[in-house]
Amino acid sequence: MASLDKTFQRLTFLFLGFLGFFSFSAEAATKQYQFDIQVKNVSRLCHAKPIVTVNGRFPGPTIYVREGDRVLVNVTNHAKYNMSIHWHGLKQYRNGWADGPAYITQCPIQTGSSYTYDFNVTGQRGTLWWHAHILWLRATVYGAIVIMPKQGTPFPFPQPYGETEIILGEWWNVDVEEVVKKGNNMGLPPNTSDAHTINGKPGPLFPCSEKHTFAMEVEQGKTYLLRIINAALNDELFFAIAGHNLTVVEVDAVYTKPFTTQSILIAPGQTTNVLVQAYQAPGRYFMAARPFMDVPLAVDNKTATAILQYRGIPNTVLPLLAQLPASNDSAFALSYNKKLRSLNSPRFPANVPLKVDRKLFYTVGFGKDSCPTCVNGTRLVASLNNISFEMPHIGLLQAHYFNIKGVFRTDFPDRPPTPFNYTGAPLTASLGTLTGTRLSKIAFNSTVELVLQDTNLLTVESHPFHLHGYNFFVVGTDIGNFNPSKDPAKFNLVDPVERNTVGVPTGGWTAIRFRADNPGVWFMHCHLELHTGWGLKTAFVVEDGPGSDQTVLPPPKDLPPC
Known part of the structure; x- marks a missing residue:
């Protein structure tokens, strides 16, 4: 070290x-x-x-x-x-x-x-x-x-005896780019992954995978820090360790008020640090991860496993199985996320914007577009406020910095052009999805409140959204339609969790707040790669501030050309 x-x-x-x-x-x-x-x-x-x-x-x-x-x-x-x-x-x-x-x-x-x-x-x-x-x-x-942390700065929780990274992922038996290309040619979602992995390995529940199992050795009576990352492309995941509780102390590199749980829920893009006390009878215990999916969509629902092994226990001892929530346990998902709170201590305050300069309301929707080259004659699209994002052919930041015209527009709507009952009866058709490279311009140092609303266009589904360049505070979340006259009164403006990736619940909404103090062009997108590819993304153009240290830095000389 x-x-x-x-x-x-x-x-x-x-x-x-x-x-x-x-x-x-x-x-x-x-x-x-x-x-x-x-x-x-x-x-x-x-x-x-x-x-x-x-x-x-x-x-x-x-x-x-x-x-x-x-x-x-x-x-x-x-x-x-x-x-x-x-x-x-x-x-x-x-x-x-x-x-x-x-x-x-x-x-x-x-x-x-x-x-x-x-x-x-x-x-x-x-x-x-x-x-x-x-x-x-x-x-x-x-x-x-x-x-x-900086030298001499301790963790705000008991110093662990040891630590390790736990990276959850997905595995395809073939070139994943060929899988995507085949799905696009069909106008259908690509085939789901063949397995989930823990540190690149699926674990012994899969055939031929005895040697493909991650194992972590612990000493009885010691406390360990697990740095858990969800690197999966398309699945929110439950994670648990048989016989051991997990104490959550950090998410997305921000300390939280500690709480203990048997399982965690972690969306693609998110990180979660937990303390694990090796206080059980010496043995071998399964770590396990499998998807959370509360709507009937195709998903690789296989469980990946790794092993927590007490020192001195031979590999011949069979591991104990981990108990995970049911794959459709929406109540656990909502309850777990509401337990997350910022530490909000004198050393690590939660500077939640209390006054809002700009209120945004974005709906998440799906639709079908005509696709003459697709086998089905249609293709799936995803949109925010009925706009499916079209990728440019040069970098948006470069176009912004050098004022290159015609690359993007800054007229992304602050709210959906056609309000409707977002989570009511299923709607089988889109609302006429538009495509374009349309961004939202944000004044420097202004405070922004963004409500992300899931909709029942084609299907409801949960969506983990990631904002580049910023952390934000998750001030509210619930099931159903967001009510602007009632729901803000229930916002947590004292110690809401601060993070960079947040889940919008199936058939529900999430509200976030942040201060736009980082000038530049910053991407915001669903971190399910499937949805991102269909256009579920946009970007904010945050204007320069008045100070010399509040403007975008000049580009490096080796910036890649297009």
């Missing part, structure tokens, strides 16, 4: 894949990291295939930094796909050039090219993660970011 005691860290990523490779090496002021460049074949569920990886590793390497560090990540792409990397949850103040979403803050890194992400870690500590932000490549291109 000597690499944590630094003021500067240099990291290098090289991407490897089907026709090439990725590599990762790191160099810090106090320690040098070396990683081999290699083509990686990975075997899961009796299948071996080459996948796009970082350093030939799946999941990719963990980045360890300390609050206040500067980080440089040099990415060289030798995969056959264009590439970009998003540092999920890092605020990137004035520095959208390092944020990573392809065609939003940068053009992708083309095969054979490099780009250096250069950013500071300011005012954040905890667990975040990095992942590919183009196509569906984050299926295998992801890893953890661990931000330690």
Whole structure:
């Protein structure tokens, strides 16, 4: 852990894949990291295939930094796909050039090219993660970011004896990009994943996977910190450990009021830190993860498992099974999320905006569009306020910074053009979905309240929304239609949970608040990759402030061209 005691860290990523490779090496002021460049074949569920990886590793390497560090990540792409990397949850103040979403803050890194992400870690500590932000490549291109507090700053909870990262993911037995292409040609959702994984491994409940099981060894009587990340593309997941309670102490790199639960719910993009006390009888206990799905949609519903193993217990001892909520347990999901509260201590206050300058109301909907080239003659689309986002061909931040005309419009509506009974009887047709690259312009330092409302257009479904460049406070959530005359009175404006990715419940709504103090172009999208691909996304153009330190920084010289 000597690499944590630094003021500067240099990291290098090289991407490897089907026709090439990725590599990762790191160099810090106090320690040098070396990683081999290699083509990686990975075997899961009796299948071996080459996948796009970082350093030939799946999941990719963990980045360890300390609050206040500067980080440089040099990415060289030798995969056959264009590439970009998003540092999920890092605020990137004035520095959208390092944020990573392809065609939003940068053009992708083309095969054979490099780009250096250069950013500071300011005012954040905890667990975040990095992942590919183009196509569906984050299926295998992801890893953890661990931000330690400044030297001499303790955790606001008991110091754990040890810690580990637990990354939940999905696995396809074939090239996931070919799966997506086939679904698009049909005008249907792509096939679901073949398995879920814990740290890249499905666990012993799958055939041929005895050696593909992650195991964590613990000592009886000790307390451990698990840094849990949901890197799955399309599934919210329950997670539990047989015989052990979980004490939640942090979400999305923000400390929370601790509470104890038998299971957690974690959406794609979210992180959750929990304390686990190894106080049970020495043995082997299953960790388990499986999807939460409260509507009848196709999903890989298989359970991934790993093992919590007490020191000295032989591998021949059968693990105890973990008890997870039912896959459709909406009551648990709603109750669990309402237990999340900001710590709101003198050292870690919850600075909730009490006065709102701009109120936004966005509806989430699905529809079908004509598609003459699709086998079915139609294709599925998703929209916010009836607008399905069309990706540009150059980076939106570049177009904004250099005032390039015709790339996007800033007339995204503050509310839906056609109000209706959003969660009433199912509607089988769209409301005439529009497509376009339409953004919302936000005044610098203004306070924003955004209500995200699920609708019953084609189907209701839960949606985890991620806002780039910001944290926000989740001031309210419930089932049914949002009532602007009654529901705000029930908002929590004292200690609401602060995070960067929030779930909108099935057939319900979620309200968030944030201060627009980070100038630039910031993506907001559903973190279900399926829905993002259908257009469930938009972006905010946050204007520059009056001060010299309140404007977007100039772009780096090696910004990738389109």
